[in-house]
Structures are given as structure tokens and as C-alpha cells.
Amino acid sequence: MDMIVTQGLCKTFKGKRGAGPVEAVRDVDLQVRAGGIFGFLGPNGAGKTTTMRMLTTLLAPTRGTATVVGRDLFREARALRQDIGYVSQKGGAYEYATGYENLVLQGRLYGLTKAAACAKADAVVARFGMAEYCKRDVRTLSGGQRRHVDLGMGVMHDPKLLFLDEPTTGLDPHSRARFWDVIRTLRETGVTVFLTTHYLDEADNLCDTICIMDHGRVVASGPPEALKRAVGADFVTIGVAPEDAERARALLAGAPGVKAAELAGDAVKLSVEAGERALPALLPRLAEAGIAIARVEMSRPTLDEVFLRTTGRGMSEAQGESDAEGGAGGWG
Amino acid sequence: MKLRTGLPKIAADTWAQYVLYLKIELRSPFWILASLFQPVCYLYLFAPLLKNVSPAGGGADDIGSINSFAPGLLVMVALFGTLFVGYGMIEYLRSGVIERLRVTTASRLSLLLGLVLRDVTTLLMQTALVFVLSLPLGLVIRPLGVVLVVGLMVLVALVISPFSYSIALLAKNEDAMGPILNFFSQPLLLLSGVLLPLTLAPLWLRTLSDANPLRYVVDASRAIFRGDLSDPSVWIAFASMAVLVVIAFGWAMRQMRKATE
Numbered sequence: 001m002d003m004i005v006t007q008g009l010c011k012t013f014k015g016k017r018g019a020g021p022v023e024a025v026r027d028v029d030l031q032v033r034a035g036g037i038f039g040f041l042g043p044n045g046a047g048k049t050t051t052m053r054m055l056t057t058l059l060a061p062t063r064g065t066a067t068v069v070g071r072d073l074f075r076e077a078r079a080l081r082q083d084i085g086y087v088s089q090k091g092g093a094y095e096y097a098t099g100y101e102n103l104v105l106q107g108r109l110y111g112l113t114k115a116a117a118c119a120k121a122d123a124v125v126a127r128f129g130m131a132e133y134c135k136r137d138v139r140t141l142s143g144g145q146r147r148h149v150d151l152g153m154g155v156m157h158d159p160k161l162l163f164l165d166e167p168t169t170g171l172d173p174h175s176r177a178r179f180w181d182v183i184r185t186l187r188e189t190g191v192t193v194f195l196t197t198h199y200l201d202e203a204d205n206l207c208d209t210i211c212i213m214d215h216g217r218v219v220a221s222g223p224p225e226a227l228k229r230a231v232g233a234d235f236v237t238i239g240v241a242p243e244d245a246e247r248a249r250a251l252l253a254g255a256p257g258v259k260a261a262e263l264a265g266d267a268v269k270l271s272v273e274a275g276e277r278a279l280p281a282l283l284p285r286l287a288e289a290g291i292a293i294a295r296v297e298m299s300r301p302t303l304d305e306v307f308l309r310t311t312g313r314g315m316s317e318a319q320g321e322s323d324a325e326g327g328a329g330g331w332g
Numbered sequence: 333m334k335l336r337t338g339l340p341k342i343a344a345d346t347w348a349q350y351v352l353y354l355k356i357e358l359r360s361p362f363w364i365l366a367s368l369f370q371p372v373c374y375l376y377l378f379a380p381l382l383k384n385v386s387p388a389g390g391g392a393d394d395i396g397s398i399n400s401f402a403p404g405l406l407v408m409v410a411l412f413g414t415l416f417v418g419y420g421m422i423e424y425l426r427s428g429v430i431e432r433l434r435v436t437t438a439s440r441l442s443l444l445l446g447l448v449l450r451d452v453t454t455l456l457m458q459t460a461l462v463f464v465l466s467l468p469l470g471l472v473i474r475p476l477g478v479v480l481v482v483g484l485m486v487l488v489a490l491v492i493s494p495f496s497y498s499i500a501l502l503a504k505n506e507d508a509m510g511p512i513l514n515f516f517s518q519p520l521l522l523l524s525g526v527l528l529p530l531t532l533a534p535l536w537l538r539t540l541s542d543a544n545p546l547r548y549v550v551d552a553s554r555a556i557f558r559g560d561l562s563d564p565s566v567w568i569a570f571a572s573m574a575v576l577v578v579i580a581f582g583w584a585m586r587q588m589r590k591a592t593e
């Protein structure tokens with residue numbers, strides 16, 4: 001079953017105070033299958049949050065249609081809410097209530113009785129390892145602890161589809177890794193996770209399928225491995241003695257599978273198709289010509305290369321742009 | 333699991349939120365004490381000043397008497413005790429609470445009602461304090477009068493609290509909200525005859541105050557304390573407040589939806 005299907009989804013915000021209208025989301029067609037972790041990757045201001053806010057019934061699209069968990073986003077918004085969970089970037093827990101109280105109220109708003117909500121909150125606390133701090137006011141918690149509370153609130157009603165907006169933004173590397181593990185356990189229990197991120201490594205390591213978004217449009221989608229493979233080249237660096245470098249380059253440039261070869265100091269940098277197959281044939285060529293090999297490195301293309309190919313600029317560059325626009329993308 | 337709908341759902345959701353809001357409020361007693369401080373000041377520091385401004389012959393507007401001042405003070409407490417609840421709403425809006433609540437299946441009305449009922453509860457505490465503090469000053473109360481006056485104050489709170497939330501949701505920040513609230517509340521208060529009797533006012537000011545619903549509430553409150561339930565201000569006050577409750581709720585519901593768009 002498809003968890004999300006959208007067609008031509010658009011959102012245009014009216015410009016405020018004389019500014020022109022903002023086309024935050026333009027013609028987005030999505031198909032998200034049940035199961036797995038689906039990632040929306042893009043720089044700040046790409047339109048990720050806006051798309052998510054439409055899919056969670058908060059925001060009415062300007063145009064387009066969407067079906068979420070098999071229900072029409074507009075006509076069946078109420079019934080739909082029971083099947084989805086949403087954890088916004090801000091979280092939205094009551095700061096002056098404890099994590100536990102937040103969990104229980106959340107459960108009750110989804111129709112659980114007080115006893116059922118408490119039982120469920122106990123289960124969530126145990127599962128996410130929150131026992132130590134769940135009885136403390138949320139405002140006193142660390143960033144990572146708070147994110148666990150937010151996530152816990154999002155799953156109190158066992159949603160089929162869980163939306164997470166920038167779940168690990170602002171967390172230190174250790175907390176991020178822990179949070180990834182928690183999200184993976186959700187996948188194991190059959191929840192479909194839809195998350196947004198502007199971290200390349202998060203999209204790469206955590207997501208089964210990703211959708212790259214830029215300026216309100218989807219520019220590429222598929223499993224991270226397939227997207228990277230579609231870039232069509234691996235990068236091989238072979239270090240040799242400086243006097244051999246040019247000879248090595250000329251020798252390798254014509255080899256099968258090699259798309260480009262250039263000098264980089266005392267090394268030759270190659271762009272090759274399917275590196276794991278090309279490499280075993282390349283090294284003997286050098287050996288036959290009597291060139292000693294000092295080192296060999298191979299790297300796969302990263303999602304940054306995918307982003308570069310589809311948008312013409314690197315992800316960090318795009319991130320910088322939106323910051324320069326006065327943080328227009330902001331944390332919204 | 334069978335899911336509630338309709339009224340039982342609204343009631344259950346409202347109750348769940350109300351209880352947590354009240355718990356949170358009671359945890360910071362400082363704010364409760366601070367909010368109770370205002371009526372104390374007015375009763376003991378301001379009321380004595382009025383002894384000599386009573387219009388000649390006393391009568392209905394004899395504000396120098398506690399039986400005329402306390403009913404007016406109640407209205408003022410109802411107004412200012414609930415007027416600034418919007419500050420909490422701005423915090424909730426900013427920290428994503430409202431957005432989170434709106435994605436749950438909670439009834440939309442309950443999202444407002446839970447907060448408003450907490451505000452009404454706070455007001456009831458303040459009202460009780462005014463009664464208790466006024467008794468030693470010579471306030472005369474009758475059971476039916478107390479019930480009617482408290483009911484009227486609850487209606488006032490049911491108007492002002494959603495109004496404050498609407499302004500908060502529109503302004504979206506504290507700096508803009510304060511001046512807007514003062515812009516509305518100061519003339520309403522001054523033209524209600526709470527602090528100084530309108531019989532002292534020139535004709536044009538009195539005519540202006542005829543358009544102020546709060547004035548009828550003050551008049552009604554005083555009439556009820558006098559035991560004069562047939563005074564027209566009584567039914568005018570109840571009727572106009574009832575209409576305003578509906579308008580204020582409708583407006584606040586709309587602003588809550590729009591603020592998360």
C-alpha cells in the first residue's frame with residue numbers, strides 16, 4: 001500500500017509587507033510506500049517543512065491533491081489524524097509539565113482513557129529509555145532527552161505513519177547516533193517514517209528512500225544507493241612516485257571504464273565507472289609498466305555529488321544561500 | 333478501540349487539557365499570588381480615597397460605599413485578571429504546542445476551551461478573595477446575589493480570555509500584544525464607571541459609556557448587590573455578555589486555525 005500519494009502539490013504564501021509571493025512548494029508528486037524510512041533532503045528554505053505541514057492537515061495546499069494513509073487530505077482530514085503522528089522541529093511539548101504528563105495528555109487527546117494513556121506512556125518511557133528523566137519538567141531536559149519526549153508523544157497512539165521534521169537538527173553527534181537508533185526501532189515495528197533533513201549523512205545512513213528537494217521542487221528521488229550509482233562514477237586516486245605521475249596518467253586515461261584522468265601532485269585521480277570492477281584491471285597495467293604504486297584510494301559518490309548534478313551547486317553552497325537570504329528558510 | 337465523537341469527545345479532551353493546565357498553574361504559586369495582589373491593593377489602598385467623591389445624596393452610584401465599590405472591583409478583576417492570558421498563548425505558539433495539538437484528533441473547540449476554563453478558574457479564586465476581603469469592610473451579600481454576580485463575572489472572563497488569545501495569535505509577539513490590549517482595555521475600563529462614578533462625568537462622556545457593554549456589567553453588578561434584580565442593566569448585561577461569548581469564541585477558533593497556517 002502507498003502511505004502517501006501526492007499529485008501536483010503546490011503552496012504559495014502571500015508575500016508579507018510588500019514582499020512578493022513565495023512559491024514554497026511547486027508541483028510536488030510523491031509516492032511513499034508503506035514501511036521503511038523516507039527522507040526529504042534539501043537545504044533550508046527548500047520547502048520541506050511546508051510540504052510536511054500540508055501532509056499533516058495543518059496547511060491547505062494552494063493546488064494539487066494528496067492521499068495520506070489511504071485518505072483524502074481534505075475530505076477526511078479528521079479520520080486521517082488518528083493514523084498519523086507529527087513531531088515538528090520545535091517539538092511542541094509543554095515546557096512546564098513533565099515529560100510523562102506530556103505523554104499522557106497526548107494519549108488522551110487521541111482517545112485513550114486515563115488508565116490506557118498511563119499504561120502506554122509507561123511503555124513508551126521504557127522503550128525509549130526515558131525512565132531517568134521523564135518525571136522532570138521538559139524545560140530542564142537536554143536537547144537529546146527532549147527529542148525523545150517529542151518522539152514519544154508522536155507515537156502514543158501507534159500511528160501508521162510518523163512525520164519527523166528535522167529530528168536531529170541541533171543535536172550533538174552522540175545524541176544524533178542514539179536518536180537514529182530509536183528511529184530505526186520504529187521502522188522495525190512497522191511504522192512508516194517520513195522525515196526531513198538537511199544533513200547528507202542522515203539521509204544516506206538512515207533513510208531507505210530519499211527525495212531531494214530544492215526551491216520547492218523534487219529534483220531527484222530513489223534509494224540513496226541508486227541515486228549515487230546514477231551519478232555513474234566512482235573516484236579512484238592512485239599515488240605514484242612524482243616522476244612517474246604523468247606516465248601513469250597517460251597509461252590509465254585510455255583504460256576501459258575510465259571516464260577521466262587527471263594529475264593531482266604525485267597522484268592520478270580517476271573518475272571510473274563501477275570502480276570495484278575497473279580497479280583490478282587498472283593496477284596490473286601500472287605494474288607492467290614498472291610503476292610502483294604508493295597508495296590506492298577509492299570513494300563512492302556521495303549524496304552531495306547527487307545534489308550537485310541535479311541542482312548545479314553543492315549542498316553546503318545552497319545552505320549558505322538561504323542563510324544569506326536573511327535565513328529566509330529559517331527554522332520554520 | 334471505540335472512539336468518542338461529538339460532545340463526549342469535546343468534554344473529554346477539554347477536561348484532559350484543563351487538568352494539566354491547572355496543574356501547571358498551581359505549580360508556580362508566585363503568579364497566583366501576584367494576580368491576587370491587585371484586588372487587595374484596590375480594596376485597601378484605593379477604596380479609602382473614594383470616601384469623599386460620593387455624589388451628593390449617595391444613591392446608586394455612591395461609590396464611596398463598599399457595597400458599590402466592591403461590585404465594580406469585581407468587574408475590574410474579571411477584566412484585568414483575564415486580559416493578559418494571551419502571553420501564555422504566544423509562548424505556546426512559538427514553542428509549537430498549538431501546532432502539535434492541532435495535528436492530534438483533539439476536538440478543535442477543546443483546544444480553546446481547556447485554556448479558557450483554566451482562566452475562569454483563576455478568576456473564581458480572585459473573585460472569592462474580593463468577597464472575603466470586602467466582608468470586613470462592611471460588604472453585605474445575599475446568596476442569590478453572589479450566584480448571579482459570580483455568573484456574570486464568569487461570562488466576562490469567557491469573553492475576555494478568548495479575546496486575549498485572539499490578539500495574541502494575531503500579534504504573535506509580546507511587544508505588539510501589550511499595546512493592543514491596553515488600547516482596548518483602558519477606554520473600556522474608564523468608561524465603565526468602576527473607579528469613579530459616571531454621574532460625575534459630563535453628558536458626552538456618559539453617552540459614550542452607554543455604548544460600553546462593560547458599563548452595564550458594572551451597573552448590573554451593583555444592582556444585584558443592592559438586591560434590585562429588576563434593574564434593566566441586569567438583563568442587558570447578561571444578554572450582551574452571552575452574545576459576546578459566542579463572538580469571542582468564534583473569533584479565537586478562527587485565529588487558532590490561521591496562526592498555524
Ligand SMILES: Nc1ncnc2c1ncn2[C@@H]1O[C@H](COP(=O)(O)OP(=O)(O)O)[C@@H](O)[C@H]1O
Nearest residue numbers: 013022024044045046047048049050328329332
Ligand atoms: N507561513 C509562511 N509564510 C510565508 N512564507 C513562508 C511561510 N512558511 C514558509 N515560508 C517560506 O517558504 C519557503 C520554504 O520554507 P520551508 O518549507 O520552511 O523550508 P524548509 O523546511 O525546507 O527549510 C521559505 O522561503 C520560507 O521563507
Ligand SMILES: [Mg+2]
Nearest residue numbers: 048049331332
Ligand atoms: Mg524546515
